[in-house]
Amino acid sequence: MKILVCITCVPDTTAKIAFTDNDTKLNKAGIQFIVGPYDDYALSRAIELKEQFNGTVTLLNVGLSDSEPIIRKGLALGADDAIRVDAEPTDSYFVAQQIAEVCKQNNYDLILMGRESIDFNGGQVHGMVAEMLGIPSISPVMKLDIDGTTAKMSREIEGGKENVEVSLPFVAGCQEPIAEWKIPNMRGIMSAKAKPLSVIKPTSEEVLTSVNKFQLPPPKGAVKMIPAEEAEKLIGLLKTEAKVL
Amino acid sequence: MSVLIFVETADGAIKKSSLEAIGYGAEVAKMTNTNATALVLGELAAEELQKIGNFGCKKVLHAADKKLNEPGIQPYATAITEAVNKENANVIILAKSSLGDAVAARLSAKLKAGLASNVIELPNLSNGFIVKRSIYTGKAFAETEVKGEKKIIAIKKNAFLPIETTDQATVENFSPSINDKDFSIKVTGVEKQTGDILLPEADIVVSGGRGLKGPENWQMLLDLAKALHAATACSKPVSDLDWRPHHEHVGQTGIKISPNLYIAIGISGAIQHLAGVNSSKVIVVINKDPEAPFFKSADYGIVGDAFDIVPRLTKAVLSSN
Numbered sequence: 001m002k003i004l005v006c007i008t009c010v011p012d013t014t015a016k017i018a019f020t021d022n023d024t025k026l027n028k029a030g031i032q033f034i035v036g037p038y039d040d041y042a043l044s045r046a047i048e049l050k051e052q053f054n055g056t057v058t059l060l061n062v063g064l065s066d067s068e069p070i071i072r073k074g075l076a077l078g079a080d081d082a083i084r085v086d087a088e089p090t091d092s093y094f095v096a097q098q099i100a101e102v103c104k105q106n107n108y109d110l111i112l113m114g115r116e117s118i119d120f121n122g123g124q125v126h127g128m129v130a131e132m133l134g135i136p137s138i139s140p141v142m143k144l145d146i147d148g149t150t151a152k153m154s155r156e157i158e159g160g161k162e163n164v165e166v167s168l169p170f171v172a173g174c175q176e177p178i179a180e181w182k183i184p185n186m187r188g189i190m191s192a193k194a195k196p197l198s199v200i201k202p203t204s205e206e207v208l209t210s211v212n213k214f215q216l217p218p219p220k221g222a223v224k225m226i227p228a229e230e231a232e233k234l235i236g237l238l239k240t241e242a243k244v245l
Numbered sequence: 246m247s248v249l250i251f252v253e254t255a256d257g258a259i260k261k262s263s264l265e266a267i268g269y270g271a272e273v274a275k276m277t278n279t280n281a282t283a284l285v286l287g288e289l290a291a292e293e294l295q296k297i298g299n300f301g302c303k304k305v306l307h308a309a310d311k312k313l314n315e316p317g318i319q320p321y322a323t324a325i326t327e328a329v330n331k332e333n334a335n336v337i338i339l340a341k342s343s344l345g346d347a348v349a350a351r352l353s354a355k356l357k358a359g360l361a362s363n364v365i366e367l368p369n370l371s372n373g374f375i376v377k378r379s380i381y382t383g384k385a386f387a388e389t390e391v392k393g394e395k396k397i398i399a400i401k402k403n404a405f406l407p408i409e410t411t412d413q414a415t416v417e418n419f420s421p422s423i424n425d426k427d428f429s430i431k432v433t434g435v436e437k438q439t440g441d442i443l444l445p446e447a448d449i450v451v452s453g454g455r456g457l458k459g460p461e462n463w464q465m466l467l468d469l470a471k472a473l474h475a476a477t478a479c480s481k482p483v484s485d486l487d488w489r490p491h492h493e494h495v496g497q498t499g500i501k502i503s504p505n506l507y508i509a510i511g512i513s514g515a516i517q518h519l520a521g522v523n524s525s526k527v528i529v530v531i532n533k534d535p536e537a538p539f540f541k542s543a544d545y546g547i548v549g550d551a552f553d554i555v556p557r558l559t560k561a562v563l564s565s566n
Contacts, residue, residue, distance in 0.1 A: 013497050013517045017384045037498050093353060118497065120380050122362050127350025136429050137318060139347055156492055157343060158445055160437030166430045176498060208359035208393045212375065215386040223540050228549030232561040237545060242527045244506040
């Protein structure tokens with residue numbers, strides 16, 4: 001079984017976001033970058049499936065050279081090799097095209113990624129890749145088992161979950177609790193250095209969206225504290241002052 | 246040139262977020278001097294279809310096909326594409342949801358349309374087609390230019406307040422040609438709570454954290470939610486501990502919500518939790534720890550014991566109604 005896992009390189013979930021260059025670029029100073037948390041779950045499940053079916057896991061990242069430490073971390077977790085498409089991932093259509101091109105050349109049985117990247121939160125790339133390849137897409141997947149050429153999955157829906165079956169190949173956007181979260185061990189970290197990481201050029205430069213300017217939300221006003229013994233007053237304030245009841 | 250609005254339904258009614266999309270789409274049509282058409286897939290009662298007229302869209306395409314009653318990503322993307330071509334639509338509007346996102350992505354690739362999701366305001370058309378969208382899980386915004394001949398805009402809940410009128414819509418039957426290949430994903434079962442207010446759709450959300458000490462203490466929170474007609478949510482530790490189901494987890498890696506009112510009870514307010522709720526209009530924090538970081542992001546705060554305060558608030562709500 002050949003599995004492709006697409007990963008994003010994003011600011012840590014606790015990062016304080018700020019912009020630079022006249023609010024046109026993320027200020028990367030002091031920010032720690034991580035494998036997207038949803039992608040991490042996809043990768044963890046891929047490694048479990050690889051062990052179960054004696055398969056291979058290839059990592060794919062669309063990003064500049066500064067995402068290589070993140071790719072190495074994915075290799076340390078147990079992926080076999082990696083491909084980096086050397087381009088800045090600014091538009092989901094652009095990223096999806098790069099992934100679809102790699103898929104066309106390699107015939108993967110399963111294409112996994114996170115339900116969304118935690119920078120732009122689009123949640124679009126998996127659906128676009130699947131459409132470009134003419135195969136099914138499904139997201140957000142919380143459980144994924146393979147039985148022959150069929151996958152049995154459960155997908156979160158509003159207010160519950162839906163159980164589905166689909167034939168391979170397909171594209172899935174993953175989220176917890178699809179797999180146990182993994183931490184690389186020393187042997188994994190050492191072997192990751194020697195695993196192949198190929199860098200390729202993007203197939204096209206076409207983008208369908210571009211960001212003109214970033215903005216931070218306005219600072220929050222001061223909190224109005226209500227003494228515990230007068231807690232009931234809150235309801236009146238929500239009605240007459242905040243006007244949300 | 247026209248605007249097409251994809252309308253989502255749940256339990257035989259138009260979703261509230263889709264009513265916002267209808268209002269938004271009708272407004273974009275006005276701004277661009279074109280007409281807006283709404284698309285409904287699957288069977289729906291006539292009075293529900295009329296709501297589309299009430300919220301500002303004069304024309305409805307209705308595919309009253311049983312096969313489309315259960316939402317499917319591929320059949321819906323195929324049907325919407327056919328409607329886009331029929332109406333010669335160049336702007337497609339829909340509400341962001343787990344279905345909406347998945348359908349919009351396939352649609353974007355089919356139509357080669359620029360797609361902006363999490364959009365929070367009407368577009369600025371003075372120089373291109375520019376929308377403001379929420380990024381970094383609500384920590385920032387991006388003014389985004391949407392390119393391409395066709396554009397898809399997925400709007401965030403509470404991004405647009407639609408105005409209800411007595412205007413009527415004309416409903417036209419629509420029979421998209423859906424292919425069997427579009428039904429390759431087989432749904433084998435659905436486990437869903439019924440009768441509850443869906444969390445992403447709710448105007449008011451009451452949420453609990455580890456401070457509630459155990460799942461057996463959730464009843465008081467459910468009572469307050471019921472009195473307020475609110476949905477219930479929880480923090481990540483609570484869903485990790487299986488005190489509450491995963492679909493109630495709000496935060497960076499859970500559901501992101503933007504209700505009018507978010508009441509956090511016994512939640513300290515880690516940055517990852519804030520990321521999922523920071524688009525709420527008004528935030529109330531109830532915590533016994535006066536140093537809880539959540540108070541810094543709150544509009545109203547009460548320092549005190551939830552077990553004392555929550556039942557008193559429920560009583561106050563019921564007696565004020």
